[in-house]
Amino acid sequence: MTKFWHVFRHEYTRHVFQRRFLFALLSVPFFILFMIGMIFFMVGMETDTTPMGYVDHSGILARGMTAPPPSAPNRPVPMRAFADEQAAEAALQAGEIQAYYVIPQDYAASGQAQLVYIKEPRYPARGQFYDLLLANLLADQPPEIAARILEGNDLVVRSADASQEASDENWFSILMPMFTGIIFIAAIATTSGYLLQAVVEEKENRTMEIMVTSVSPGQLMTGKILGDIAIGLTQLFVWSIFIVIGIVIGRNYLDFLRGIQIPWGTLALAVALIIPTFIMNAALMAALGATVTDSREGQQVSGLFMLPIWLPYMLIALIMESPNSPIVVAMSLFPFTAPLTMIMRAGFATIPAWQIAFSIIALSLTALGSIWLAGRAFRLGMLRYGQRLRWKEIFARGGAKA
Amino acid sequence: MPTVELSHITKSFGPLKAVDDASFTVEKGEIFGLLGPNGAGKTTAIRVLLDIFKPDSGTTSILGGPMTEAKKDHIGYMPEERGLYQDISLERCLIYLATLKGLTPAEAHQRIGAYLEQFDLAEHRNKKVKELSKGMQQKAQLINTLIHQPELIIIDEPFSGLDPVNTQMVKDLLRGQREKGVTILMSTHQMHQVEELCDRLVLIDHGKVVLYGGLDEIRRQFSGHAVTVRSSAALPSLPGVERIEQHNGSARLNLLPDTVPQEVLRALVERNILIEQFEIASPTLDEIFINVVTRPEA
Numbered sequence: 001m002t003k004f005w006h007v008f009r010h011e012y013t014r015h016v017f018q019r020r021f022l023f024a025l026l027s028v029p030f031f032i033l034f035m036i037g038m039i040f041f042m043v044g045m046e047t048d049t050t051p052m053g054y055v056d057h058s059g060i061l062a063r064g065m066t067a068p069p070p071s072a073p074n075r076p077v078p079m080r081a082f083a084d085e086q087a088a089e090a091a092l093q094a095g096e097i098q099a100y101y102v103i104p105q106d107y108a109a110s111g112q113a114q115l116v117y118i119k120e121p122r123y124p125a126r127g128q129f130y131d132l133l134l135a136n137l138l139a140d141q142p143p144e145i146a147a148r149i150l151e152g153n154d155l156v157v158r159s160a161d162a163s164q165e166a167s168d169e170n171w172f173s174i175l176m177p178m179f180t181g182i183i184f185i186a187a188i189a190t191t192s193g194y195l196l197q198a199v200v201e202e203k204e205n206r207t208m209e210i211m212v213t214s215v216s217p218g219q220l221m222t223g224k225i226l227g228d229i230a231i232g233l234t235q236l237f238v239w240s241i242f243i244v245i246g247i248v249i250g251r252n253y254l255d256f257l258r259g260i261q262i263p264w265g266t267l268a269l270a271v272a273l274i275i276p277t278f279i280m281n282a283a284l285m286a287a288l289g290a291t292v293t294d295s296r297e298g299q300q301v302s303g304l305f306m307l308p309i310w311l312p313y314m315l316i317a318l319i320m321e322s323p324n325s326p327i328v329v330a331m332s333l334f335p336f337t338a339p340l341t342m343i344m345r346a347g348f349a350t351i352p353a354w355q356i357a358f359s360i361i362a363l364s365l366t367a368l369g370s371i372w373l374a375g376r377a378f379r380l381g382m383l384r385y386g387q388r389l390r391w392k393e394i395f396a397r398g399g400a401k402a
Numbered sequence: 403m404p405t406v407e408l409s410h411i412t413k414s415f416g417p418l419k420a421v422d423d424a425s426f427t428v429e430k431g432e433i434f435g436l437l438g439p440n441g442a443g444k445t446t447a448i449r450v451l452l453d454i455f456k457p458d459s460g461t462t463s464i465l466g467g468p469m470t471e472a473k474k475d476h477i478g479y480m481p482e483e484r485g486l487y488q489d490i491s492l493e494r495c496l497i498y499l500a501t502l503k504g505l506t507p508a509e510a511h512q513r514i515g516a517y518l519e520q521f522d523l524a525e526h527r528n529k530k531v532k533e534l535s536k537g538m539q540q541k542a543q544l545i546n547t548l549i550h551q552p553e554l555i556i557i558d559e560p561f562s563g564l565d566p567v568n569t570q571m572v573k574d575l576l577r578g579q580r581e582k583g584v585t586i587l588m589s590t591h592q593m594h595q596v597e598e599l600c601d602r603l604v605l606i607d608h609g610k611v612v613l614y615g616g617l618d619e620i621r622r623q624f625s626g627h628a629v630t631v632r633s634s635a636a637l638p639s640l641p642g643v644e645r646i647e648q649h650n651g652s653a654r655l656n657l658l659p660d661t662v663p664q665e666v667l668r669a670l671v672e673r674n675i676l677i678e679q680f681e682i683a684s685p686t687l688d689e690i691f692i693n694v695v696t697r698p699e700a
Contacts, residue, residue, distance in 0.1 A: 208485065
């Protein structure tokens with residue numbers, strides 16, 4: 001048992017304290033920061049802060065109410081009153097304002113206003129004028145009613161069993177399972193790459209012979225696989241901390257982040273699926289490392305293993321449109337495609353309990369089978385320097401007699 | 403009870419019979435040479451012994467029985483293909499491998515410090531293994547083999563890549579281990595090292611044991627019916643001598659079947675030939691090796 005622990009610790013520290021791991025670790029928070037920065041930049045670019053003008057013949061805007069301030073990253077657009085259309089037109093031509101509204105005397109009855117522009121103003125400026133107009137139209141209403149109307153409506157769509165919910169304010173929650181799945185699978189892909197590389201390196205630099213005469217193949221493989229899983233969980237833990245920090249800070253500035261509710265059910269499902277997926281993938285990568293001749297070949301072949309795991313991501317449109325279609329259900333039950341399909345489906349549909357149970361059991365059995373396969377491939381292939389181990393040798397009766 | 407025993411081991415890889423009904427024993431406290439040309443089956447025999455490969459037939463015994471996980475801590479193995487982690491520091495690599503041999507990290511640290519001093523590697527302890535020369539890596543590998551004070555050392559080509567000073571150091575080290583009662587199974591191509599160090603040997607060719615026994619016994623077995631004579635005078639023809647061959651200032655006198663060496667010595671003395679050296683001609687291990695592996699039936 002002690003030797004397993006030494007292998008585990010060696011595998012973990014060897015990778016976690018390497019520059020490439022720190023790079024992978026920081027890539028997600030940097031990506032999130034970059035995306036938030038881009039959102040701010042794009043929205044900021046969309047807001048033209050050149051004043052908007054208005055000529056108010058109705059007197060509504062003279063009631064003195066102000067609109068609620070725009071939410072970040074929108075910037076406030078100044079509103080400038082003109083006495084008549086000639087003055088407003090002169091200001092428009094001079095470029096002092098980006099457009100002007102003419103509110104007719106009978107606006108309260110007709111609801112019609114005129115917008116005059118040279119280049120059509122973008123929505124943030126128009127929206128802020130509508131808010132100003134609305135605030136003044138509601139000037140006679142009790143404050144709480146005015147505030148509620150200004151807040152607008154929020155249509156909530158909820159599944160029959162109340163397990164799924166989406167609304168204008170909470171739209172991002174639909175995408176949360178998808179992002180969760182992608183982040184989990186990204187963690188699996190990167191960490192299993194480390195294990196593949198470690199096994200191939202031990203073959204290439206001939207350390208393997210020393211290892212197997214010091215520790216049993218079982219303890220060696222268990223230490224390596226669990227070390228690899230610990231690396232992946234470390235990665236996920238650090239990413240989660242950065243994501244939570246990002247949401248906590250971001251919700252002060254971004255409306256769509258305010259509506260986020262942590263999908264605990266989906267997270268629990270993800271954890272139940274991800275653990276056997278981690279083990280399955282790590283064991284398969286160890287088996288692969290034992291069968292290939294060098295790390296380049298290993299990287300190429302590992303792509304084939306990762307392809308089905310990423311396949312649901314490529315079929316995202318199908319999963320969103322028909323989350324309970326036969327093909328999507330089949331992908332939910334097939335161990336290689338199940339993790340991402342299940343997690344993504346959870347955002348768009350209510351998954352029957354039997355499918356969840358089947359998927360977790362199938363994945364767990366595949367993980368156990370992968371460990372068996374890894375042990376067999378390892379025993380047969382560990383000392384095949386420069387010579388590829390064929391899969392039929394692994395499955396051949398008596399093949400473990402290396 | 404022998405420390406190591408291989409009994410009628412056969413191991414094939416597809417159509418190739420790497421080891422073919424090989425049997426030999428290694429006794430406690432001896433240095434035993436495992437010899438053979440490239441591809442003879444030496445490494446396969448060692449891997450079968452260490453339970454890395456399962457034999458097709460035959461049995462092995464190591465340290466008194468079949469190989470077990472616990473016995474791994476009592477065996478020091480230095481394989482033919484050197485294996486150390488290249489991307490970590492020398493000290494870290496050695497400590498890790500020593501802990502896999504049952505030492506605590508503290509014990510490993512302490513012992514490695516002493517060995518690094520002894521092997522002149524102390525100043526390189528923080529260098530990555532890949533930054534060390536081949537000879538330094540060879541010494542590091544030896545440290546890894548000895549660090550846990552094994553009862554049995556299995557060592558493949560221990561002198562390759564070493565300069566004469568380090569070669570001598572390793573030889574002294576192996577002799578020191580033998581004096582402590584450690585059993586050493588050494589595979590090498592350097593016959594003069596075998597002659598210097600080994601008590602007994604086995605020669606494998608095409609997977610089969612072709613020579614096995616004590617060094618002197620084997621030499622006697624291969625010594626032809628001849629004597630070597632060194633003299634400043636020209637040697638005359640002598641009774642009982644079939645022919646005389648000159649070799650680097652000495653002469654090899656091949657004797658007729660019924661001639662004994664004492665008769666030749668007496669004949670030389672009677673003829674007043676000044677004799678500087680007279681000895682029973684004994685082949686070198688190199689000669690025996692070449693003789694055995696190149697003869698048609700070998």
